[in-house]
Amino acid sequence: MEESMLNEQTPRQIVEELDRYIVGQKEAKRAVAIALRNRWRSRQLDVAMQDDVIPKNILMIGSTGVGKTEIARRLARLVKAPFIKVEATKFTEVGYVGRDVESIVRDLAETAVRMVRQERMEKVQERAAELAEERILDVFVPQPKKSQNPLGKLFGGSDDEEKESSEENKEPKYAAGREWVRKRLLKGELEKEVIEIEIEDSGKPMVGMFAGSSLESMGDNLQDMMANLMPKKQKKRKVSVAAARKLFQQEEAAKLVDMEEVKDAAIRAAEKSGIVFLDEIDKVAVKGQGSGPDVSREGVQRDILPIVEGSTVMTKYGPVKTDHILFIAAGAFHTAKPSDLIPELQGRFPIRVELKSLQKEDFQRILTEPQNALLKQYKALLATEGIALDFADDAIERLAQIACDVNAQTENIGARRLHTILEKLLEDLSFDAPEMEEKEVRVDAAYVDKKLKDIAVNRDLSQFIL
Incomplete structure (x- = not known):
């Protein structure tokens, strides 16, 4: 920033x-x-x-x-x-x-x-990741609780000596247990294990109480004041180790950031x-x-x-x-x-x-040139189903012409018209993609005309569909 x-x-x-x-x-x-x-x-x-x-x-x-x-x-x-x-x-x-x-x-x-x-949180991610790992280890290998016998003092303190020796016996086991779990975590063997964790409960914000009015800022201040007065609650959740790591890391990163400086x-x-x-x-x-x-x-x-x-x-x-x-x-x-x-x-x-209104040439460029152009987006989406989608040059030209014509005949909504046209063009393909045996689809001008010509020519239909 x-x-x-x-x-x-x-x-x-x-x-x-x-x-x-x-x-x-x-x-x-x-x-x-x-x-x-x-x-x-x-x-x-x-x-x-x-x-x-x-x-x-x-x-x-x-x-x-x-x-x-x-x-x-x-x-x-x-x-x-x-x-x-x-x-x-x-x-x-x-x-x-x-x-x-x-x-x-x-x-x-x-x-x-x-x-x-x-x-600021991104800058402390490394330290937050270390702290998150320690918290996961605490779930798998909790720190041994010190045993307390309330009657010990009545019998001359021999209980203290026994307690010290038992603590000494527990410590190596505790350290060895944590190290064993740490190695398994590093290998990724426990990522899908479900564990119960405690995280801060952010609570439900008072949405809508003051929104949309001049009292909005007063509502924000009141909410902050109440949050500072009330102690933060902890809530228990059952999640996988992978999800727990993300939650812990985010929580620890937030603690490491100085909000006054922010x-x-x-x-x-x-x-x-x-x-x-x-x-x-x-x-x-x-x-x-x-x-x-x-x-x-x-x-x-x-x-x-x-x-x-x-x-x-x-x-x-x-x-x-x-x-x-x-x-x-x-x-x-x-x-x-x-x-x-x-x-x-x-x-x-x-x-x-x-700003100039868009012409046919602009629509052609919008479909292909930008880094995340519309055609690239649709190709990538259908590729997840194993479909290799290809657009011929004459198809791109035809789509641009239809967008230009429909904008001229109805309401001019600029480049947003292309979204509507492409959705209609690829509607059947998007629906049938998971069951299709033919995995290569080439869209040419004939394909575009087959899907869109009647709608584009009929002004009444194009008003409602395109």
């Missing part, structure tokens, strides 16, 4: 990395790459100037399924930065029932804590590296002089404004300053325009990027 804050990738390298997963949309990729590089540049400045250089927030304009969310998500993964995606329509103006916009920052802090904690590092990461993707911003844009729901939508914009401008939000981990968080807003803007947003909010998103 700390390393991500000093990411030194050039804009060109960032775009090349995004190209591995996302087809086209060069302008949007360039915009986010520059924004990311500017973060690195600002950290090279004097401390006095750093505070004045704020990130240039981005507004992405484009219909659904063209890659807006994926660009932001991949960018966050690339730099290991705290990232959250929220929908502007989920929030309500302060005073109304619903989530208030400050929960965006609370969620970002939560994500940052989870990431930093995971990173909280401090997480807040710094959220403040300096956090990325918030604000989707469906066009849905809260108000056209003309509105009333009723329009008033509330404008209120949401005004509530978002101070967070985007820079303010301090209290979270259960401490105050988080939003001045240097990068906000990427996105929307289709079919009915509303960016100019329908309140002027103050428009000014906080100086970089505007329009």
Whole structure:
């Protein structure tokens, strides 16, 4: 996490990395790459100037399924930065029932804590594995209990001498027993053995009691306070040695991590590296002089404004300053325009990027080029059944054409249309795969037409099926 804050990738390298997963949309990729590089540049400045250089927030304009969310998500993964995606329509103006916009920052802090904690836990895995093994040994070979005779003192202390000699006799047996079990564990002979273990009972969280309201943060704080007051309960579970090792290792790693340090590092990461993707911003844009729901939508914009401008939000981990968080807003803007947003909010998103609608050539590339392209995914899934699936070039071209046509005739859902089409195309194959004798299947244009032509041509059918 700390390393991500000093990411030194050039804009060109960032775009090349995004190209591995996302087809086209060069302008949007360039915009986010520059924004990311500017973060690195600002950290090279004097401390006095750093505070004045704020990130240039981005507004992405484009219909659904063209890659807006994926660009932001991949960018966050690339730099290991705290990232959250929220929908502007989920929030309500302060005073109304619903989530208030400050929960965006609370969620970002939560994500940052989870990431930093995971990173710190990975660093202590070696030590945690050793401690986990000791706990497994304790289950197989429990430490001998010291025998106590309450009447011993009444008879002149001879019992103490007997006790000491019996303890001495037990110790070598105990050590030998542990060593014997340890060797079997190392050889993997006991992995499937079922044992009874005791682990911490995390308890059921109070989900829903405060969720979706302005009392949400109060609910979090109350839950934490109660958890600290009450002693941690232990619960017994019967699991295999392999499962016990994972549970023990996770528990021991958590104990080795200093949560106060994690909280401090997480807040710094959220403040300096956090990325918030604000989707469906066009849905809260108000056209003309509105009333009723329009008033509330404008209120949401005004509530978002101070967070985007820079303010301090209290979270259960401490105050988080939003001045240097990068906000990427996105929307289709079919009915509303960016100019329908309140002027103050428009000014906080100086970089505007329009994402292009996908064409036939884009669909062809989406099917084959990305690192985990759709066709590669389906081939890998069916390979688990022993099926060797192969797509001819004319089949890929035909699938791209159908996706393009159906998007044009019905609702344009971009690349998501390919998921629907491929599921329909391979439905019979996926169902029959376990019983098939013919293990090699080649999909060509004729196969595609046989499965999809009638549906693709019939507009009414394609509306419901594709």
